[in-house]
Amino acid sequence: MADARTIRSHLEGLVAAAVREAVAAGELPDVAVPAASVERPKDPANGDFASTLPLRMARAAMRPPLELAQAIAKHFPADPAVERPEVAAPGFINFRLTSSFLQAQVEHTIALGPGFASLALGAGKKAQVEFVSANPTGPLHVGNGRGAAIGDALASVLEAAGYEIEREYYVNDAGTQTDTFGDTLYARYQQLAGRAAAIPADGYPGEYMIALARTVREREGDRFLREPGEGPPAELNALGIELMVAQIRETLARFGVQFERWFSEKALYGAGGVYDEAMAVLRAGGHLARREGALWFTSSEMGEEKDNVVVRSDGRPTYYASDIAYHYDKFIRRGFSLVIDVWGADHHGHVSRLKTATRAIGADANALHILLYQLVTLKRGGEVVRLSKRGGEIITLDELIEEVGADAARFFFLTRSPGAQMDFDLDLAVKQSNENPVYYVQYAHARLASILQRAAEQGLGPDGGDVALLTQPHELALVREMMRLVDIIETVATTFEPQHLPHYAMELATAFHAFNDAFKQAGDPGLKVITPDVELSRARLRLVLAAKIALARVLGLMGMSAPERM
RNA sequence: GCGCCCGUAGCUCAGCGGAUAGAGCGUUAGGUUGCGGACCUAAAGGCCGUAGGUUCGAGUCCUACCGGGCGUACCA
Incomplete structure (x- = not known):
C-alpha cells in the first residue's frame, strides 16, 4: 500500500474490516x-483522514456514536500506512498517515513524473469536450475566454483521470446569423468601394467588420x-467566415488552447450526411410532425414543455436541428461514452430539449453533460460594459490577453465556479497584475527550479537521496499537500467543476513557501535545503524535485505555464 | 407570469449534510540581506439575503419571500 491514489479507498477497506471484527467480537451491534x-477533515489537526461512520450508524445501532467509534477504532487492523486511529467527540475516527508512508510518496511522485496524480477512472472510455464554439461572426470576447479556460482545463483533468479526450470547436458556419454576417460584410465591402450601402438592422455594427471588409478587398x-x-455572393460570405475562424483560432492559440477538431455545422448537410440520418431516425421513431408549414419535433410527448421546430416553413433547418444532428454524430457515429458541452448560460433554455432529443435519437442522455457558465460582467472603473457582438463595443479576448496575460486570465476564470456570475474589473485586473495569485503559484515553481539549479552548481542533486531523512513537520506537510492532487482530479473529473484546481494550486504553493521559509525561521543559515550535510541535502532535494513535479502538474492542468524563472 | 443560476469578510470569490465557516486583495503589527522578498508569521474584519422546515447535526437539503442575472423564437 504505497500508492497515494488509492490510500483513501484503502482506509475505507480497513474501516469496513474493523466493523466486521467489532461485530464478530460482539462489541458492535x-x-x-x-x-x-x-x-479529509477541514482542520488538519484532526488528522489526514477521518470517518464519520459512527455518527451515521448511531441511530440504527441505538448506541452513542462515541461508543461505536471506540469499538471500531479498537478493532482497526494494524497497517504500515496509518497510525493507530484516534477517537474524537462526538463520534469521529481520525487517521494519521505514517511518516514512512509519506516519505514513500516522494519516491512515488518522482517515479510518476509528468503523469503524477493520474487516475484510471475513465480508462478505456472516449470522452469529448466541446467548448467555446462561438459563432464566427465576430472576434472572441471575454466571456468566450471563460468558456475556453473551463473547457480546456476540464478536458485536461479528464485526460488525467484516464479518459481518451477530444477537444472540439463547433463552427456555426450555417444558419441565419451567418447570413446576417454575410450581409453586413457585403455592406461594408460596398461602402469601401464607394457605394451607399446600409448594414442590416440586425447586423453587426462593430468596427471589426470594416477591418474584415478591408482585408477582403485588399x-x-x-x-x-x-x-x-x-x-x-455566397463566396464572399464563405470567405468572411473563413477569415473569422482563422482569427478565432489565432486568439485561442495565444490563449494556449488547441482543439483536436473543428467541426463544421455545414458539414452536417452533405448528401447522405448526418443530418439526413438523424432526421430519418427521428421520423422512424414517430417524433416528427408537419404543422403550420413547418416540421416539428414532437418533444412534448417526451416531457418537454412544448414542441420545437426543426425545419422552418421556408425549408431551412433550425439551430436545434443542427444540434440534434451534431449530437447524433457525437454519440451514434463517433461513439463517445461521455460528452461535455460547455455553454454560456444564455443557452440554458436549450439544455432540456437537447437532452430530450438525445434520447430520441437513441443515445444515453445521462452521458451528455451540459456545463453552463454564467456570463461575465465586465467593468471598467466601476462602470458595467455590455458584452455584445451586436452592440458596438466589445472587449475582445485578445485585448484581455494583451492586458493581463493568458496565464493570469485563465487562473482568474477558473477560480470562480462556472455557475457563479462573475465581475471582471478590467482596471483592477491590470492594476493588480503584480499582486495576482497567479504569480504566487508560478513563483513557487520558479523557486523550486532555482533551488535545484543552485544545488546543481554545487555538484549536488536529488539522485541517491534517502527520503527517510525527511522527518521535519514542514517537510511532511508539503508531502501531504502534494498527495491531495489526486483527490482534486477525482473531484473535478466527476463533478465537472474545475474551480478546485486554482484553489488547490494556491494551497500547494503555500505549503512550499512555508516549507522553504521554515528553514529561515530556524535562524541558522546552515539550515536550508542545501546544508553541509550532503545526505540530508540530497533527501531534501528529492522532496523539492517531487514538489516541483506536483506544482507543474496542476499548472499544466489549468493550461498555465510553469516557469523555471520569472 | 413561468423556468434555471446566483446572494458567504470592506472588495473578488472558495466551501463533497459533519468537528472553531476559509483564501486572495485591502487594512494593522511583526519577521526576513535571500538555495529568488513576486516570501513568511500574526491580528482585526461574518445574524453565510430573510423567514420557516427536515436532521443527532444545515452555509450545504426542502418551502416561501426579497434582491441580481439569464432564458421563455420558424436567432444561435
Missing part, C-alpha cells in the same frame, strides 16, 4: 452499516461586387 466513507479587389440590389 450487527446493523445495516452505511458506506464506510473516509473523508486580397480580392472588387470582384465580389454585384449589381446594386443583388444580394451578397
